[in-house]
Each structure stands twice: as C-alpha cells, then as structure tokens.
Amino acid sequence: MKLLAMNPWPMVRADLRAMRGTAAVVVLIVALAVAIGVGIGAQERAMRQASARAADDFPLLIGAPGSQTQLVMTAVYLQIDAIPLIDGAVLNRLAADPRVAAAAPIAFGDMVRGWPVIGTTAAFVTRWGRLAPAAGRVFDHEAEAVLGADVALTIGDGFTPAHGTQTHTAPGEDSAEEHAHRHEGVAYTVVGRLPRLGTPWDRAILIPIETVWETHGLGNGHQADEAPLGAPFDARAVPGVPAVVVKPRAVADAYALRGAYRQGGTMALFPAEVLVTLYRAMGDLRDVLVVAAGLNDFVVFLAVLLLAVTLAGLRRRRYAVLRAIGAPPGYVFLVAWLGVAVLIGAGCIAGLMLGAAASLGVASLLAGRTGLLLASLPGWPEAALVAMLFGLGSAMAVVPALLAWRAPVSSGLREG
Amino acid sequence: MRALEVPELAVPAGSLCGIAGPSGSGKTTLLHLAGGLLVPGRGSVRWGDVDLATLTPGARDGWRRRRAGFVFQDFCLVPELSARDNVLLPQWFTAWSARGQAAAADALLAELGVRTPGKRAGLLSRGEQQRVAIARAVFADPAILLADEPTASLDAATAAGVADLLVAHARSRGATLLVVSHDPALLDRMDRVVRLERGQLA
Ligand SMILES: Nc1ncnc2c1ncn2[C@@H]1O[C@H](COP(=O)(O)OP(=O)(O)OP(=O)(O)O)[C@@H](O)[C@H]1O
Ligand SMILES: [Mg+2]
Numbered sequence: 001m002k003l004l005a006m007n008p009w010p011m012v013r014a015d016l017r018a019m020r021g022t023a024a025v026v027v028l029i030v031a032l033a034v035a036i037g038v039g040i041g042a043q044e045r046a047m048r049q050a051s052a053r054a055a056d057d058f059p060l061l062i063g064a065p066g067s068q069t070q071l072v073m074t075a076v077y078l079q080i081d082a083i084p085l086i087d088g089a090v091l092n093r094l095a096a097d098p099r100v101a102a103a104a105p106i107a108f109g110d111m112v113r114g115w116p117v118i119g120t121t122a123a124f125v126t127r128w129g130r131l132a133p134a135a136g137r138v139f140d141h142e143a144e145a146v147l148g149a150d151v152a153l154t155i156g157d158g159f160t161p162a163h164g165t166q167t168h169t170a171p172g173e174d175s176a177e178e179h180a181h182r183h184e185g186v187a188y189t190v191v192g193r194l195p196r197l198g199t200p201w202d203r204a205i206l207i208p209i210e211t212v213w214e215t216h217g218l219g220n221g222h223q224a225d226e227a228p229l230g231a232p233f234d235a236r237a238v239p240g241v242p243a244v245v246v247k248p249r250a251v252a253d254a255y256a257l258r259g260a261y262r263q264g265g266t267m268a269l270f271p272a273e274v275l276v277t278l279y280r281a282m283g284d285l286r287d288v289l290v291v292a293a294g295l296n297d298f299v300v301f302l303a304v305l306l307l308a309v310t311l312a313g314l315r316r317r318r319y320a321v322l323r324a325i326g327a328p329p330g331y332v333f334l335v336a337w338l339g340v341a342v343l344i345g346a347g348c349i350a351g352l353m354l355g356a357a358a359s360l361g362v363a364s365l366l367a368g369r370t371g372l373l374l375a376s377l378p379g380w381p382e383a384a385l386v387a388m389l390f391g392l393g394s395a396m397a398v399v400p401a402l403l404a405w406r407a408p409v410s411s412g413l414r415e416g
Numbered sequence: 417m418r419a420l421e422v423p424e425l426a427v428p429a430g431s432l433c434g435i436a437g438p439s440g441s442g443k444t445t446l447l448h449l450a451g452g453l454l455v456p457g458r459g460s461v462r463w464g465d466v467d468l469a470t471l472t473p474g475a476r477d478g479w480r481r482r483r484a485g486f487v488f489q490d491f492c493l494v495p496e497l498s499a500r501d502n503v504l505l506p507q508w509f510t511a512w513s514a515r516g517q518a519a520a521a522d523a524l525l526a527e528l529g530v531r532t533p534g535k536r537a538g539l540l541s542r543g544e545q546q547r548v549a550i551a552r553a554v555f556a557d558p559a560i561l562l563a564d565e566p567t568a569s570l571d572a573a574t575a576a577g578v579a580d581l582l583v584a585h586a587r588s589r590g591a592t593l594l595v596v597s598h599d600p601a602l603l604d605r606m607d608r609v610v611r612l613e614r615g616q617l618a
Contacts, residue, residue, distance in 0.1 A: 007508040014496035321492040324453055325552065326481025327509045328474065410448040413488070 008334040011322070015339045019311060023343055026304055030347025031354050033300035034389055037293040038355025038382045043362055044286055045381065046374040048279065051077070054199035054372060055271040057127050060246040060254055062090065065267040072274045075243040077370065078116055078200040080108045086266050088221065088238030094246060095231045099253035102128045103231075105241040107212045110161035110183070115151050117161045117205045119212030121230045125194070128247060136192030140229060142211045142220070145188040149196035150203045150371065157190045161205075161215065186215050198373030213239045297389055301344075305396045308340045312400035319404050320412025329405045337394075337401035344393035348386045352378060420445045420615045422459075427608075429464075429559070432586055432593040434603040437612035443596040444564055446612065450594055451484050451562045452476040463560065481506060485553030485591075487582070489565035491545045495538025499530055499548045502537050503555050517555075524551050528581055543574035547581065554585050561586055563595045567602055576601060 016023050055076050063071040064084035073079040094103035104124030110117040122138045125131070125146055136155045139146055147153055163181040188207055196202055208229045210220040218239035220227070227234075246268075248254035254270070261268035312319075319332045356378050363374035420442040427433045435443045448454040449461050452468040461468040463483065468476055493502045503521040507514035522533045528547040530540070537548055546566065553561060563582060567575035579602045586593040595602060603609050611618040 005510060005512075007512045007514075010497065010501055010505070010508055011494070014494050017496040317492070318494070321488070322505075323477070324451065324480070324486045324488075324492075326477065326484075326506045328477045331509050410445075410454045413448070413453070414444070 011335040012338045027347045031350035034351025035354035039358040042359045042378045050372040062244040085240030101249045102247040106243040119209040133192040134195040144191045146192040146206045148202040148204045200371035308400040316412045317415045323409040333405035336404035340397035341394040348390045430590045431607045434606035434609035435596045441612040442615040484560045485558040487563040487566045491549040493537040500533040561593045
C-alpha cells in the first residue's frame with residue numbers, strides 16, 4: 001500500500017513563498033486574534049485561582065457591620081480602607097468558644113515606606129502552625145516585626161511606622177506624607193521573614209497586636225505591662241480591632257459561628273463566599289469579554305477565509321497548470337488547503353506565545369499592584385481554545401480548497 | 417453555439433501535426449480536447465484503444481499524467497521552485513519523494529541547455545524557462561506531446577532553438593506531437609498541418 005502517495009509540500013512551500021507578504025500579515029492577524037482570547041482566558045483563570053488561594057487562610061472573618069466586600073478587600077487583600085472597629089472583647093469570647101479552633105485579630109492603620117504594618121498574633125503569623133519563617137523567627141516581644149517576603153528590609157533593621165493606610169503603588173520609598181505622620185519615639189526591630197505566599201500579605205510588615213494598640217495609646221490589651229504576647233487579652237477594656245480571622249473547628253461550627261456573629265454589633269462572613277459573589281458579579285463582564293474575544297476571532301477568521309478564497313481565485317491558472325501536467329484534483333485540494341492551514345496554524349502557535357507573553361506582562365503588573373502572584377501562563381483551557389480555533393480555521397480553509405478542487409482546467413488555463 | 421466542430425481528425429502515432437488558424441478558430445480547444453482537459457459534447461477522443469471521453473475524471477487525470485506532456489506559450493512554470501523541482505513536480509503527484517529522479521532531471525535539463533538546475537525558475541531567461549517547461553513535459557517520456565504556441569513569446573532565434581528541441585525530442589522518442597502555432601518556421605517542420613476556421617477544419 002502506498003501510504004504517502006503524493007507530496008503537496010513542495011507546492012505548498014512555493015505558494016507560501018509566492019505570497020509571503022500576505023502570509024506574514026495573515027499569521028500576524030491570526031496571532032493577534034488568538035492572543036487576545038488566550039490572554040483573557042488565562043488571566044481570568046489565574047486571577048480567580050490567586051484570589052481564592054489568598055482567601056484560603058481566612059476561613060471566617062468577623063468585623064463591624066458594613067460592606068462585606070470592603071472587609072474582605074481590607075483584611076485578605078490588604079487594599080486597606082478605614083473600617084470601623086469591633087469591641088476587642090470579641091477576641092476573648094472567641095477564645096473561649098468551643099466551636100473555634102483559633103482566632104486572631106487583624107489591625108491596620110500604620111505603614112512603613114508604603115508597606116502596610118499589620119498587628120496580629122504570632123499564631124496567625126505562622127497561619128496556626130502551617131508556616132515557618134524563612135529566616136529569623138516570629139516576634140515574641142512587643143516592638144518586634146516579621147516581614148512579608150516582598151518587604152525590602154532586613155533582619156535587624158529598625159523602623160518607625162507612620163500613621164496612614166494609603167499604600168504607595170511602588171512601596172519601598174519614603175514619602176513626605178509619611179514623614180508628617182510618623183509615630184515619633186516608636187521603633188520596631190525586624191526579627192524574621194516569612195516565605196513567599198503569593199498573596200498581598202507578602203508585602204506586609206507583621207507586628208504584635210499589642211504593639212499596634214500601644215502605638216495608638218490604647219494600652220496593650222493585658223492587665224500587666226509585661227504580660228506575654230497573645231491571647232488571653234485580660235485588660236478591663238480590650239481595645240477594638242477592625243477584623244478578626246477565625247478558624248472554626250468544623251464546617252458546622254463555621255456556619256454556627258457565622259450565624260452567631262452576624263448580630264450584636266458584628267458581621268461575620270466567609271471570604272470565599274464573598275469572592276464567589278464577586279465573581280458572579282464580574283462574571284457578566286467576563287462573559288462580555290469572552291464573547292467579544294470569540295467574535296473577534298470569528299471576524300478575523302472570516303477575513304482570512306475571504307482572503308484565502310481571493311488568493312485561490314488568483315491562483316486558478318497555477319492550479320489549472322498543475323492539473324494539465326497530471327495532478328489529480330485531490331493534489332490541488334491539498335495544496336490549497338494546507339497553504340491556508342499552515343498559515344492559521346502558525347498564527348495559532350504565535351498567538352499562544354504572544355498570549356503567554358501578554359499574560360506574563362499583565363501578571364507582573366497585577367503582582368506589582370496587588371501582591372497577588374498569578375500563575376497566568378496559558379494552560380489546558382487555552383490550549384484547547386487554540387486547538388479549537390485551529391480546527392475551525394482549517395475547516396474554513398476547506399472552502400477555498402474545494403473551489404480549487406472543483407475549478408475546471410481548460411478555462412483555468414485561459415486565465416491570467 | 418459550438419466552439420469546435422471536427423468531423424474527424426486522425427493523427428498517426430509518432431507523427432508531428434501542426435494546428436494553424438486565426439485567433440478564436442478553436443486551436444486551443446482542440447488541443448485541450450486532445451489532452452483530456454475538455455470532454456467533447458459529442459463524439460470521442462481516441463488515443464489508441466482509449467477513448468478519453470468515456471474515462472472517469474480520475475482515470476483521465478491518470479492517463480494524462482502517464483501519456484501526455486503539455487507545453488504552454490508562457491511556460492507556466494512554478495517560479496518559486498528551482499528548474500529541477502519544476503521538472504520533478506509531476507513525480508510528487510504520485511509519490512512522497514522524487515529524490516531518486518533528481519539526477520535524471522538534471523541530466524535532461526543539461527541536455528536541453530539549462531545548466532543551472534538549482535536556480536529558481538522565475539530567475540531564468542525566457543528561453544531557459546521554455547526549455548525547463550519542455551523538460552517538464554518530456555521527463556516522464558509521454559507518448560503524446562501537446563504544445564500551445566510554445567514559441568510565440570520568444571524571439572526568433574530562441575524560438576528556433578526551442579522548436580529544434582521539441583521536434584528532436586518527439587522524433588527521438590517516437591512521440592506524437594501536436595503543436596498549435598502561428599510560427600511558419602515551426603509549422604514547416606511538421607509532417608502535417610491542419611487549419612481551423614471558425615471551429616471547422618479548413
Ligand atoms: N470556456 C469557454 N466557453 C465558451 N466559449 C469558449 C470557451 N473557451 C473558448 N471559447 C470560445 O471558443 C472559441 C475558440 O477558442 P480557442 O481558445 O480554442 O481559440 P484559438 O484558436 O486557440 O485562439 P487564439 O489563437 O487566440 O489562442 C472562441 O470563440 C472562444 O471565445
Ligand atoms: Mg489559443
């Protein structure tokens with residue numbers, strides 16, 4: 001059996017060479033169209049994964065009644081807003097609650113060279129034992145600080161925080177604004193650094209919650225001045241905190257706790273659930289983008305198809321000569337089809353790479369803005385999309401190939 | 417209206433037949449019929465025992481590939497392919513590789529006076545291009561050579577050279593040659609010249 005009974009490639013190469021200018025433009029156009037679809041898809045998925053990952057450490061959040069989104073954005077993503085405080089006594093109530101595996105306060109309000117300073121407990125710094133410092137140790141005295149992976153300070157450094165929450169887009173620089181609001185006479189020392197989490201917390205400076213309270217003249221939350229850090233907070237009046245993160249013991253406990261803390265001056269929510277709601281709201285926008293990208297691909301492919309039909313028309317004479325010197329119509333079909341399929345294939349591959357490059361660019365931009373580490377390289381869904389586009393394109397390329405295949409030889413020879 | 421109405425035209429195997437006549441008289445149509453590129457509305461086109469009119473399109477393609485070689489007025493080479501690959505082109509209609517034939521193609525091209533087989537056909541002189549076209553037509557040793565005004569776009573000296581090649585090749589291989597031409601020098605060398613007038617044999 002003759003498997004390879006014909007070889008259209010010499011003619012395909014000759015055709016592509018003959019129209020190399022057009023070919024380059026076609027590849028470019030297809031690549032751009034594909035890259036947009038791939039980029040949007042990869043980006044959207046990566047954003048979803050990264051934001052879900054960032055919320056993993058925050059099973060249940062308790063804050064003052066108000067905007068749920070604002071609480072999540074502030075506590076989980078450190079897009080810090082001035083949010084109202086809840087009574088610090090909640091911390092002790094939670095500590096005593098059998099449904100609670102662990103609870104930790106989260107307090108904001110200060111910053112250092114654009115990095116937010118966050119007060120919490122040593123236990124939450126290690127995410128209740130899941131994390132170990134990459135260097136140094138977790139704070140165990142007031143005025144000690146642990147750095148997120150992206151904070152450009154070193155262990156042993158001392159710094160003075162400033163009041164404010166307006167983080168710079170490019171942290172790491174001093175600003176006049178910060179100078180004006182320095183907490184003079186307050187100095188923290190860096191004792192450790194956390195590994196990279198790929199979340200906005202990588203750019204936070206973590207200090208004991210007690211130190212936050214002290215810095216703002218609220219006492220240390222304990223009866224004794226030299227009490228050990230962390231719960232229980234046994235002061236007569238525990239200072240308020242903007243948010244408490246709670247790790248419930250079981251799923252049922254989580255729902256019970258959420259119900260319990262939805263009233264009495266607090267609000268309780270699952271950040272993951274708020275995210276889902278947010279996604280649903282953004283889903284419409286995403287659908288519009290996806291449809292627009294799809295429409296864009298379709299229009300581009302239609303244009304390429306028209307071009308291919310026109311080119312096949314211009315090549316009628318050339319193909320008629322092939323037939324006159326003995327080529328079966330199938331050969332002409334293959335030559336005409338493969339030429340377009342090769343261009344679309346090249347465009348798809350270039351588009352995948354271009355989309356990957358664009359995704360990486362957008363990811364690093366987003367990481368700079370939000371601290372979310374996006375794994376936004378195109379994955380299987382994008383590969384599937386490109387494969388589908390290639391399939392669609394090669395299917396469309398059958399049209400000019402069929403025209404070439406059907407073209408009568410004798411009249412084709414009279415053309416040109 | 418019919419383009420061509422030929423009651424009967426017999427061309428002995430191995431003979432050289434010229435086809436002359438004014439423009440629009442049906443010369444190209446007759447040649448296309450003879451080569452199986454067109455099927456007659458009525459009647460038959462017989463080469464030996466084969467009636468092209470009754471073959472399936474696929475069988476006609478196969479017959480043409482094995483039996484007929486075409487030469488055109490404006491050569492109709494693939495300009496992006498080398499002279500050698502133009503000659504080898506028909507091989508790729510039925511086989512993946514034509515490598516085994518490359519040396520033979522080069523030899524034939526050299527015999528026809530083309531000494532740069534690797535050069536792109538589009539870069540060759542017109543005389544060279546027509547030689548490559550003849551090489552392509554005769555490479556598979558077809559029993560029938562069909563040429564439509566093969567010298568019309570060449571200057572007189574080059575035309576004479578190309579005519580020599582065509583005639584010499586047909587004679588040496590015993591091929592039947594059908595040539596449409598206005599060129600008296602070429603027609604003079606035919607065994608017989610038929611004239612067409614408004615689709616009729618004159
Ligand atoms: N596909 C076609 N449909 C209709 N009429 C056609 C077709 N092809 C050719 N004709 C007509 O048939 C006649 C013969 O055409 P043909 O090309 O065979 O002439 P010719 O003798 O080769 O002319 P020339 O010397 O100009 O090449 C012409 O009147 C032409 O208009
Ligand atoms: Mg003609």
